[in-house]
Amino acid sequence: MSAAPQASAEPLLRVEALRTWFPIHAGLLQRVVGWVRAVDGVDLAVPAGGTLALVGESGCGKTTVGHSILRLVEPQEGAVVFDGVDLMSLSPAAMRAYRQQIQVVFQDPMASLDPRMRVRDIVAEGMQSFGIGTGTADRTRRVGELFERVQLDPDQIWRYPHEFSGGQRQRIGIARALAVEPRLVICDEAVSALDVSIQAQILNLLRDLQRELGLAYLFITHDLGVVRYLADEVAVMYLGQIVERGETEAVFQRPAHPYTRGLLAAVPSVDPERRSPPPQVLGDVPSPADPPPGCRFHTRCPEVFARCRAEAPPLFRVSEGAARCFLADPEAGSPQGRAGP
Amino acid sequence: MEPHVISNVVVVLVLLAGFGIAAFVRRNRMWNDALRELWRRRPVAIVVVAIYAGVALLDSAAWMGGVESGEDVVAAHEAKSVLDRLFLGTQEKSYSAPFADAEFYGGADLAHPGSHPFGTDILGRDVLYLTLKGARVALLIGGLTSLIAIPLALLLGVSAGYFGGRLDDAVFFLISTLASIPGLLLLIALIMVMGQSTFSVCIALGVTSWVGLSRVTRGETLKLRELDYVKAARALGVSQLRILVRHILPNLMHLVIITFVLMFSGLVLSEAILSWLGIGVDGSWGQMIDQARDELTRSPIIWWNILASGTALFGLLLAVNFVGDALRDILDPRTLRDQP
Numbered sequence: 299m300s301a302a303p304q305a306s307a308e309p310l311l312r313v314e315a316l317r318t319w320f321p322i323h324a325g326l327l328q329r330v331v332g333w334v335r336a337v338d339g340v341d342l343a344v345p346a347g348g349t350l351a352l353v354g355e356s357g358c359g360k361t362t363v364g365h366s367i368l369r370l371v372e373p374q375e376g377a378v379v380f381d382g383v384d385l386m387s388l389s390p391a392a393m394r395a396y397r398q399q400i401q402v403v404f405q406d407p408m409a410s411l412d413p414r415m416r417v418r419d420i421v422a423e424g425m426q427s428f429g430i431g432t433g434t435a436d437r438t439r440r441v442g443e444l445f446e447r448v449q450l451d452p453d454q455i456w457r458y459p460h461e462f463s464g465g466q467r468q469r470i471g472i473a474r475a476l477a478v479e480p481r482l483v484i485c486d487e488a489v490s491a492l493d494v495s496i497q498a499q500i501l502n503l504l505r506d507l508q509r510e511l512g513l514a515y516l517f518i519t520h521d522l523g524v525v526r527y528l529a530d531e532v533a534v535m536y537l538g539q540i541v542e543r544g545e546t547e548a549v550f551q552r553p554a555h556p557y558t559r560g561l562l563a564a565v566p567s568v569d570p571e572r573r574s575p576p577p578q579v580l581g582d583v584p585s586p587a588d589p590p591p592g593c594r595f596h597t598r599c600p601e602v603f604a605r606c607r608a609e610a611p612p613l614f615r616v617s618e619g620a621a622r623c624f625l626a627d628p629e630a631g632s633p634q635g636r637a638g639p
Numbered sequence: 640m641e642p643h644v645i646s647n648v649v650v651v652l653v654l655l656a657g658f659g660i661a662a663f664v665r666r667n668r669m670w671n672d673a674l675r676e677l678w679r680r681r682p683v684a685i686v687v688v689a690i691y692a693g694v695a696l697l698d699s700a701a702w703m704g705g706v707e708s709g710e711d712v713v714a715a716h717e718a719k720s721v722l723d724r725l726f727l728g729t730q731e732k733s734y735s736a737p738f739a740d741a742e743f744y745g746g747a748d749l750a751h752p753g754s755h756p757f758g759t760d761i762l763g764r765d766v767l768y769l770t771l772k773g774a775r776v777a778l779l780i781g782g783l784t785s786l787i788a789i790p791l792a793l794l795l796g797v798s799a800g801y802f803g804g805r806l807d808d809a810v811f812f813l814i815s816t817l818a819s820i821p822g823l824l825l826l827i828a829l830i831m832v833m834g835q836s837t838f839s840v841c842i843a844l845g846v847t848s849w850v851g852l853s854r855v856t857r858g859e860t861l862k863l864r865e866l867d868y869v870k871a872a873r874a875l876g877v878s879q880l881r882i883l884v885r886h887i888l889p890n891l892m893h894l895v896i897i898t899f900v901l902m903f904s905g906l907v908l909s910e911a912i913l914s915w916l917g918i919g920v921d922g923s924w925g926q927m928i929d930q931a932r933d934e935l936t937r938s939p940i941i942w943w944n945i946l947a948s949g950t951a952l953f954g955l956l957l958a959v960n961f962v963g964d965a966l967r968d969i970l971d972p973r974t975l976r977d978q979p
Contacts, residue, residue: 368874397876410867414669414889420868423885424875458669471871478875 308382309343310514311367311400311482316340316376318359318366322587334587336362337373338538341613342516344482349508349515351529351546353522353561357583359538360518364484367516368402369393380482398428401475405487407467411459417470418455421445424478444473448503465496469503476507482514489524501527522565526550531619534558537594538586544619554621556601593623601625643701643718650699676969677962684961691955695775698722722771729754731763737943758943760930770947773924777955780841780910780920781903787845789899792852797887799853800860801879810857814850822847826909830918837920840913844906852898856891863887893970900963904956911952924948 318337321330336359344350354360366373369385378385385396401424404410411420421444422437424430431437442452448469459467468488475483485504489497505528507513517529525532526546533543534557542555553559560579578600584590590597596606605624613620614627664670678685701720719727731750734743740752749755757766799810817825826843833839863869863886872882914925931945 365870370870370873394876397874400874402871402874404867404871406867410871412868412886412890414892415885423872423877427876474871474875 310346310348310381311342311344311516312377312379313340313342313363313367314377314379316342316363316366316373316378318362318371318373320371332587334585335359335538335589336586337366338586338589340376340535340538340540342533342540344514344516345530346481346514347508347512348531349517349529351517351519351525351532352535353519353525353532354535355520355583357586358535359586360535361486363535364402364486364516364518367484368397368400398424398478399480400482400484401478401480402484402486403468403471403475403488406491407464407471408459410471411467413459416456416458417462420459420470421455421474421477424474428478430478440477441473444477447476447507448473464492465499468492468496468500472500472503472507476511480513482516484516484518486518487520488517490519490521497524504528522550522561534561537583537589539594539622540613540620541595541623542619542621543613544616544621548618552617554616554619554626555595555623556599556625557595558621560600595623641718643703643720646699646701646720650696653696673966673969677965680969681961681965684958684965687954687958688962691774691958692778694722694771695778697725698772698775722768726765726768729765729768731755731759731765733759733763734761734941735759735763743939743941757947758941760944761934766944766947769922769927770924770951772922773927773948773951774955776837776920776923777907777910777952779837780844780923781906783838783841784844784848784906785899785903787842788849788902789852789895791845792849793856793888793891793895795849796853796856797860797883797891800857801864801883801887803861807857810853814853814857817847817850823912826913827916827918830913835918840910840918840920844909848902848906848909852895852902855894855898859891859894860887863890897963897967897970900959900966904959904963907952907956907959924952928952 316337317335317339319333319335322332322334323329324331338359340359340363342350342352342363352360352363362371365371366376367378367385369378373386376386380396380400383396385393388396411417418438418441421441422431425437425440431440438455441455445452445455450466450469450473454462459470462470471488488504489500492500501524504515508515515528517525519525529546531544532546532549533540534549534555535541536557542549542553542558544554549558550562553562557579563578579598581598584594584597591610592608593599593602593606593611596602599606603624609624611622611624611627613622614624616626616628664674698720701718701723703718729751732742732747733745735741735749735755735758736743737756737758738753739749739755739758741748743758755765755767757770759765760769795810795813799807825847829843829846830839833842869882869886872886877885910919910923911925911928913919914923914929917929919925919929927948928945931941931948934941934944
């Protein structure tokens with residue numbers, strides 16, 4: 299069903315057939331009347347020291363993928379294999395040891411730092427939790443070093459979060475994640491809430507940190523510019539499923555899925571010669587509680603034909619990746635039997 | 640243990656707690672700023688509350704001896720507070736009007752003419768003295784009840800909000816059930832069952848007043864639980880208990896303080912209502928007001944008793960409410976000045 303994994307060594311993180319559904323309760327007895335299929339069979343792989351970008355519209359389930367990997371929400375099914383160990387099979391106590399190796403940077407730098415704590419305590423919290431550092435003074439020294447690493451003034455570690463700007467707070471959030479020396483950092487829309495100029499600074503910082511510390515990133519975003527700048531590989535998500543994945547440049551140059559093409563066409567250009575064409579993907583994402591039959595994208599696809607409405611396409615291999623679209627089916631050859639749009 | 644010894648221990652504890660809180664506030668910039676702002680906005684109300692508290696403390700520190708055995712031999716062997724000692728030898732025989740030289744009915748000469756700014760009551764006790772003594776009762780009711788109600792409300796509200804599921808259902812069922820029983824009815828029933836004492840009145844008030852705060856803390860915890868910094872703490876492997884203590888509770892504290900201050904005045908008022916029904920606490924302003932019912936039907940009427948106790952009650956409640964409203968403005972996150 300899915301494309302063969304990369305021929306190279308075992309990736310640091312491999313997500314297989316991840317399914318995270320949220321129950322919908324209703325009525326007097328709060329019976330389950332349906333499921334929100336936030337994540338519905340997702341496969342991902344993040345190589346050690348590499349960056350995978352997970353791209354999609356709001357509500358496509360990309361944040362839930364991140365939360366499921368961290369087990370902040372419990373998935374129904376699937377495997378999250380980190381460094382050869384399936385995290386889903388671990389007890390909460392056993393999971394704790396792996397939490398040190400997978401950290402997260404959140405989108406909103408206002409909500410991700412406890413307003414009642416000094417930033418020193420915020421950054422040191424993980425060290426305390428995992429017993430890193432020999433004591434209070436040592437941890438304080440480490441917090442100072444982390445502040446230098448994320449290009450903040452180490453003299454400011456005793457301040458409160460509200461005394462920092464948005465970009466500075468995001469650096470504090472990164473310092474908190476780095477404090478426990480993780481191998482994988484999940485960046486959940488980590489730059490989306492920032493000004494463009496600050497975004498660039500944070501992205502550069504993340505890239506430098508990756509080079510220095512050998513971090514792997516799972517970069518969850520809706521911003522394709524960020525993807526191209528940072529990611530080695532990209533996975534495009536739509537309604538809880540991966541619709542296309544591949545090496546970043548290949549996907550940007552030769553998108554195989556109509557949804558990816560629509561996303562790329564929607565990126566505004568600064569070049570007046572390349573004015574944005576009219577949008578190709580119209581309307582809103584259908585409810586993940588009631589996904590359309592057949593191909594989930596057929597309700598909005600500009601290239602829809604009869605088969606799409608009846609049959610759900612698997613992930614077909616394309617040159618450097620995979621796409622969940624009958625048009626990419628190598629055995630079908632040229633798309634025959636296509637109905638008009 | 641003698642009651643006055645317990646009372647003295649409480650005074651020491653209250654003072655120690657006061658110093659502890661002051662030390663904490665001095666080190667914590669956020670609370671320091673909040674209290675400075677409060678002082679800037681409501682200096683008079685704070686001074687008024689402080690005066691009430693000071694009077695209550697004066698009436699709480701008590702010891703034996705040092706009293707000349709006068710006409711009342713029994714009284715000479717009771718522990719006397721600082722306040723009692725200040726008003727020693729002001730006893731008259733019956734009613735006298737403020738600053739009067741003679742008794743109100745009959746016109747017999749007073750033992751201490753012109754020395755009773757609020758007159759004397761039916762037993763000849765100085766009304767100013769009784770009114771000041773009421774401050775201790777009022778603060779005791781408000782304080783002790785809050786000590787019972789707030790931990791209960793926090794424990795149930797926060798754990799229901801944080802852990803959810805069956806626990807949440809159970810707590811919410813309890814809250815809804817309690818909220819659907821008329822408060823006064825439940826109060827009277829509880830006091831009837833437990834017997835009438837200061838402590839049982841406080842327990843009864845505590846049982847009926849935790850519901851509001853519990854609801855508020857449950858809702859706020861539901862919100863905080865989903866915030867990114869709580870998720871970050873979970874991703875960092877921080878234990879549930881530690882998350883509750885370090886992240887949830889500190890971010891609820893402003894609500895607890897606002898609710899405490901506003902609840903406080905409600906509790907003092909509730910006691911006055913209970914006294915009116917004859918099941919209040921001895922020596923409270925409510926009891927003085929209750930006694931004044933008969934005095935108001937006399938001719939000529941005795942008006943100074945209800946005026947003094949009513950004014951004292953009104954003054955405390957007004958000041959506390961002023962402080963509470965200002966605190967709400969200052970501490971409410973939606974109006975926090977330091978939010979960009």
